[in-house]
Amino acid sequence: MKNGDAVPLVKLENVNKHFGELHVLRDIHLTVDRGEVLVVIGPSGGGKSTLCRTMNRLETIDSGVITFDGRPLPAEGKPLAKLRSEVGMVFQSFNLFAHKTILENVTLGPIKVRGQDRKAAEQRGLELLERVGIASQAGKYPAQLSGGQQQRTAIARALAMDPKMILFDEPTSALDPEMVQEVLDVMIGLARDGMTMVVVTHEMGFARRAANRVVFMADGQVVEENTPDEFFTNARTDRAKDFLSKILTH
Amino acid sequence: MNELIEYGPALWEGFVQNLKLSAVCAIMALVLGTVLVSMRVSPTPVLRAAGAAYVNIVRNTPLTLVLAFSALGLSDQVGLVFSDDPAINGFWLVALGLSLYTATFVCEALRAGINTVPFGQAEAARAIGLTFFQSLTLIILPQAFRAVVAPLGSVMIAMIKNTTVAVAAGYLADVAFVMKDTFDTTGVSIPIFLGIVVAFMAVTLPIGFLTGWLSRRLAVAR
Numbered sequence: 001m002k003n004g005d006a007v008p009l010v011k012l013e014n015v016n017k018h019f020g021e022l023h024v025l026r027d028i029h030l031t032v033d034r035g036e037v038l039v040v041i042g043p044s045g046g047g048k049s050t051l052c053r054t055m056n057r058l059e060t061i062d063s064g065v066i067t068f069d070g071r072p073l074p075a076e077g078k079p080l081a082k083l084r085s086e087v088g089m090v091f092q093s094f095n096l097f098a099h100k101t102i103l104e105n106v107t108l109g110p111i112k113v114r115g116q117d118r119k120a121a122e123q124r125g126l127e128l129l130e131r132v133g134i135a136s137q138a139g140k141y142p143a144q145l146s147g148g149q150q151q152r153t154a155i156a157r158a159l160a161m162d163p164k165m166i167l168f169d170e171p172t173s174a175l176d177p178e179m180v181q182e183v184l185d186v187m188i189g190l191a192r193d194g195m196t197m198v199v200v201t202h203e204m205g206f207a208r209r210a211a212n213r214v215v216f217m218a219d220g221q222v223v224e225e226n227t228p229d230e231f232f233t234n235a236r237t238d239r240a241k242d243f244l245s246k247i248l249t250h
Numbered sequence: 251m252n253e254l255i256e257y258g259p260a261l262w263e264g265f266v267q268n269l270k271l272s273a274v275c276a277i278m279a280l281v282l283g284t285v286l287v288s289m290r291v292s293p294t295p296v297l298r299a300a301g302a303a304y305v306n307i308v309r310n311t312p313l314t315l316v317l318a319f320s321a322l323g324l325s326d327q328v329g330l331v332f333s334d335d336p337a338i339n340g341f342w343l344v345a346l347g348l349s350l351y352t353a354t355f356v357c358e359a360l361r362a363g364i365n366t367v368p369f370g371q372a373e374a375a376r377a378i379g380l381t382f383f384q385s386l387t388l389i390i391l392p393q394a395f396r397a398v399v400a401p402l403g404s405v406m407i408a409m410i411k412n413t414t415v416a417v418a419a420g421y422l423a424d425v426a427f428v429m430k431d432t433f434d435t436t437g438v439s440i441p442i443f444l445g446i447v448v449a450f451m452a453v454t455l456p457i458g459f460l461t462g463w464l465s466r467r468l469a470v471a472r
């Protein structure tokens with residue numbers, strides 16, 4: 001280890017999680033390095049979302065340890081809120097605040113969580129909206145925007161908190177096909193800029209262009225970890241090969 | 251018709267008491283109802299249980315009993331006194347009882363409103379680092395309120411009409427009491443009866459229209 005930066009940003013050790021009888025995460029060992037883009041892929045119900053959500057403690061775990069930035073995730077209260085403010089999250093269904101304008105969606109966190117001055121937050125918010133290509137929509141409400149525009153707003157909302165990492169849970173699955181690329185382009189831009197990202201997605205194009213590593217998850221386990229090229233052309237496990245043969249046919 | 255004109259001023263004075271009670275109770279019930287619903291959805295089991303117990307007990311108790319409890323239990327037994335002037339004291343005992351009662355309906359209306367807010371809204375709020383209290387006050391309740399403006403209007407209309415049982419807390423000044431008092435001397439008078447009905451409708455009908463209009467205007471598009 002050369003310096004502090006070599007400590008992974010996120011580390012999951014022996015993590016287990018149940019929903020009642022269902023064992024959704026089984027002995028998960030996983031690290032996410034700083035600046036790394038990790039793509040999580042796998043069949044429906046395999047535990048990808050759950051894995052993603054344990055990293056900002058939207059889901060609690062039953063056993064094991066998750067550390068973020070060298071410290072175990074706080075259990076509750078102010079420290080947990082602070083952790084969440086440092087980990088952005090982009091949801092499949094956007095989840096923009098429906099009663100707030102696009103700009104307000106982006107400035108709410110900086111103003112209320114970080115205590116930033118409104119003027120400064122709005123200026124920064126507009127810059128971020130510019131960056132994701134929707135500054136002209138700043139005064140509109142979420143329902144007035146297309147899915148792609150809403151998802152780009154959600155990315156700007158996450159960026160406004162200057163997160164150390166952003167979690168994406170199937171960010172393009174709810175989009176009409178013609179809007180998928182505009183969102184992926186923004187994400188590829190973030191990856192280029194060195195943002196640490198965990199992305200649950202089946203978008204192979206994105207994985208190949210932006211990911212450093214692919215994790216294949218099934219039945220609550222990490223079945224395979226590989227480079228994107230290796231994974232898509234030459235998967236090691238039968239489970240992954242079987243899965244790929246299914247998604248590649250459509 | 252003559253008796254309505256003759257006793258009009260006294261009846262009007264009584265009706266003003268109903269209006270004052272309504273104004274005071276509307277504010278207190280909305281505030282307390284919001285506190286109660288916050289308890290009912292809080293992550294702390296003790297608060298949730300306390301909120302649920304309060305709502306279920308008070309909402310299912312007849313209003314006359316709540317008011318009697320306010321006057322006899324809180325005032326006479328516990329010694330809660332708002333003023334040495336019995337009229338003012340009586341007013342506040344009614345206001346307290348009716349607010350405690352109406353708050354439970356406000357709470358349940360708001361809770362129905364909270365159920366219309368998609369779960370993802372609260373998750374997104376938590377995910378940017380808002381505390382539970384911030385998520386509730388900045389994201390959930392504003393959307394919940396907008397969803398239940400019309401039902402809250404109905405709660406307010408019911409509350410305004412409920413001011414006429416003030417006598418149950420020993421408050422002998424509202425229009426229903428004045429009416430009965432008047433009937434004791436004039437005998438039952440249809441014009442007085444209708445006059446009071448019209449007076450209430452003059453207040454409650456606009457509230458119905460206004461909240462109906464507001465609920466369409468404020469609706470959150472999803």
Ligand SMILES: Nc1ncnc2c1ncn2[C@@H]1O[C@H](COP(=O)(O)OP(=O)(O)OP(=O)(O)O)[C@@H](O)[C@H]1O
Pocket residue numbers: 019022024042043044045046047048049050051
């Ligand atoms: N809150 C919950 N309560 C109970 N069971 C749940 C809950 N959330 C998820 N599950 C179950 O846990 C399993 C893993 O779910 P998860 O959402 O993590 O899978 P996924 O890999 O993201 O699937 P998908 O590709 O469909 O999104 C599934 O069987 C799911 O039904």
Ligand SMILES: [Mg+2]
Pocket residue numbers: 048049050169170
């Ligand atoms: Mg999922």
